[in-house]
Amino acid sequence: xxxxxxxxxxxxxxxxxxxxxxxxxxxxxxxxxxxxxxxxxxxxxxxxxxxxxxxxxxxxxxxxxxxxxxxxxxxxxxxxxxxxxxxxxxxxxxxxxxxxxxxxxxxxxxxxxxxxxxxxxxxxxxxxxxxxxxxxxxxxxxxxxxxxxxxxxxxxxxxxxxxxxxxxxxxxxxxxxxxxxxxxxxxxxxxxxxxxxxxxxxxxxxxxxxxxxxxxxxxxxxxxxxxxxxxxxxxxxxxx
Amino acid sequence: xxxxxxxxxxxxxxxxxxxxxxxxxxxxxxxxxxxxxxxxxxxxxxxxxxxxxxxxxxxxxxxxxxxxxxxxxxxxxxxxxxxxxxxxxxxxxxxxxxxxxxxxxxxxxxxxxxxxxxxxxxxxxxxxxxxxxxxxxxxxxxxxxxxxxxxxxxxxxxxxxxxxxxxxxxxxxxxxxxxxxxxxxxxxxxxxxxxxxxxxxxxxxxxxxxxxxxxxxxxxxxxxxxxxxxxxxxxxxxxxxxxxxxxxxxxxxxxxxxxxxxxxxxxxxxxxxxxxxxxxxxxxxxxxxxxxxxxxxxxxxxxxxxxxxxxxxxxxxxxxxxxxxx
Ligand code: SF4
Ligand code: SF4
Numbered sequence: 045x046x047x048x049x050x051x052x053x054x055x056x057x058x059x060x061x062x063x064x065x066x067x068x069x070x071x072x073x074x075x076x077x078x079x080x081x082x083x084x085x086x087x088x089x090x091x092x093x094x095x096x097x098x099x100x101x102x103x104x105x106x107x108x109x110x111x112x113x114x115x116x117x118x119x120x121x122x123x124x125x126x127x128x129x130x131x132x133x134x135x136x137x138x139x140x141x142x143x144x145x146x147x148x149x150x151x152x153x154x155x156x157x158x159x160x161x162x163x164x165x166x167x168x169x170x171x172x173x174x175x176x177x178x179x180x181x182x183x184x185x186x187x188x189x190x191x192x193x194x195x196x197x198x199x200x201x202x203x204x205x206x207x208x209x210x211x212x213x214x215x216x217x218x219x220x221x222x223x224x225x226x227x228x229x230x231x232x233x234x235x236x237x238x239x240x241x242x243x244x245x246x247x248x249x250x251x252x253x254x255x256x257x258x259x260x261x262x263x264x265x266x267x268x269x270x271x272x273x274x275x276x277x278x279x280x281x282x283x284x
Numbered sequence: 285x286x287x288x289x290x291x292x293x294x295x296x297x298x299x300x301x302x303x304x305x306x307x308x309x310x311x312x313x314x315x316x317x318x319x320x321x322x323x324x325x326x327x328x329x330x331x332x333x334x335x336x337x338x339x340x341x342x343x344x345x346x347x348x349x350x351x352x353x354x355x356x357x358x359x360x361x362x363x364x365x366x367x368x369x370x371x372x373x374x375x376x377x378x379x380x381x382x383x384x385x386x387x388x389x390x391x392x393x394x395x396x397x398x399x400x401x402x403x404x405x406x407x408x409x410x411x412x413x414x415x416x417x418x419x420x421x422x423x424x425x426x427x428x429x430x431x432x433x434x435x436x437x438x439x440x441x442x443x444x445x446x447x448x449x450x451x452x453x454x455x456x457x458x459x460x461x462x463x464x465x466x467x468x469x470x471x472x473x474x475x476x477x478x479x480x481x482x483x484x485x486x487x488x489x490x491x492x493x494x495x496x497x498x499x500x501x502x503x504x505x506x507x508x509x510x511x512x513x514x515x516x517x518x519x520x521x522x523x524x525x526x527x528x529x530x531x532x533x534x535x536x537x538x539x540x541x542x543x544x545x546x547x548x549x550x551x552x553x554x555x556x557x558x559x560x561x562x563x564x565x566x567x568x569x570x571x572x573x574x575x576x577x578x579x580x581x582x583x584x585x586x587x588x589x590x591x592x593x594x595x596x597x598x599x600x601x602x603x604x605x606x607x608x609x610x
Contacts, residue, residue, distance in 0.1 A: 064525070070336065071301055088528035091492045096525030098605060100508075102516045115525070115605060124436070130359035130369035152351020157370050157535060163602030164532040166579030172319065179463050209332075230511050235437070243513055 047141035048179055049212045049240035051219045051228055053116050055247055057206040059097055060110030063198030067095040070197035074182055076147055092168045094177040095198055117164040117177035118239030119143050126154040141240060144179055148175045156273030161235050213238055286538050288597035293345035295428060296587045302421040303458010305382050307477050309414040320476055325389040331465060332386025339379045367434050371427040378424050381417035388413055405543030425451045440598040443493040452488035456481055457583055460560060464576040466535045478564050489557045499597055509605040521607040533606055538596040548593050555586025
């Protein structure tokens, strides 16, 4: 079974929002209709987005660290938002594990949003249906696109390659290897939702230099032994 | 959670409507057992119309909650997994049975029993329809409450107490309305309905009180640390990814101050429990026609506040990603 997902590297995300804008651009211009905005150029702009980048500050000044945190639907393997939907508009694709909303069936009751602990679903006030990240389903499965473009818009837009995309069930995929070897973790594991998306932790690149490395015993470049010998037996004199 | 007016009205109106229907049918059964004076069909017809009216108003209110009410029929499809779907199926069933019950009384079908049970109990259409209606009504109380009680992400709701509260408070207001209805007609059943209204109100106080006490002890399962996966005690949100809020800040926050929450809680505890009982007792002593009606009005207002508080006091884990608002 395939489970498509994103792996987001918090270590390299710089919080530029390129994924947010490219997601909005792709998904507001597709077959599924616009992602409505309200008051986009006014004082209080608000609207529907599939993907948001949030910023957190970790620690207390001066020992602080800024963390940029992209957040979208995690395409849970046990999605609690799906069974509660009364119409069947919310579903998980059996072939690739992407969780989707059928905008033609949704009645906009918002009940599914109550059953997502991550706040990943957003109600579209204009279309009056529930919306959420589709992993650019209309792009990743579009065989008319060249293969390297069959990726979610956010993944292609990310200038630091903080977003990896692939099948997390395939142990040899780029995403699986990243999760396995770089400490990938899931959000809010306490709910048992088994998010397919994973996050790679921040890591500090600390260079540890051992004193030994500064003054290597067998350093060939060290100055030659300048001891003035006064007749005592030196190692070299020993007759072997 | 943000308390949506449509849902406050939906749950309180259908709760009272179902309770009223149960009161009528209970009255009929008692009359059949000759524990109460028998009523003419007009009494049941009027009561059924009233109950049906409340159910219809509730249904209308619920449509205001939907983005696409014209597709509401689709909700009946996922009854295997969704309590919301189950409610949407049972609600029209209850409405239909209440209407049939009123109709059977209007046609005076009580006079034409189908058969006689054990030689003493004449079974007619109203009795059978009423029994089915009773079952459907209890199922509806359950389904409505389970919509909330089954959301495991909201520990404030995820408890059998939620079901008990919806049931008992619905019964209380329904029986109170039956008492008000009888008092208005000058019917002697007011004492019977009033008594059961007081009992349901008292039991409701016990379960609602227990749920309020439970609220204070709830430990949230998620924390900012599990939400973003960083192990540090100090995690402050700087930006939530939206300039002027989003669906997440509108749907999951009530925007009221803790002080408001406190006084709403105190107010509903007064309006739902002691005040209507007091009014009912005074009304009984004075044999007043309208005091029971006032009692129902006061309790209904209190129930709206109770539902508001029920929503406002529930804190969703997604709020951890929107700390700027909390
Ligand atoms: S992140 Fe939320 S919306 Fe997405 S699959 Fe999981 S529970 Fe459903
Ligand atoms: S808002 Fe739409 S997708 Fe969500 S539960 Fe209701 S019908 Fe289903």
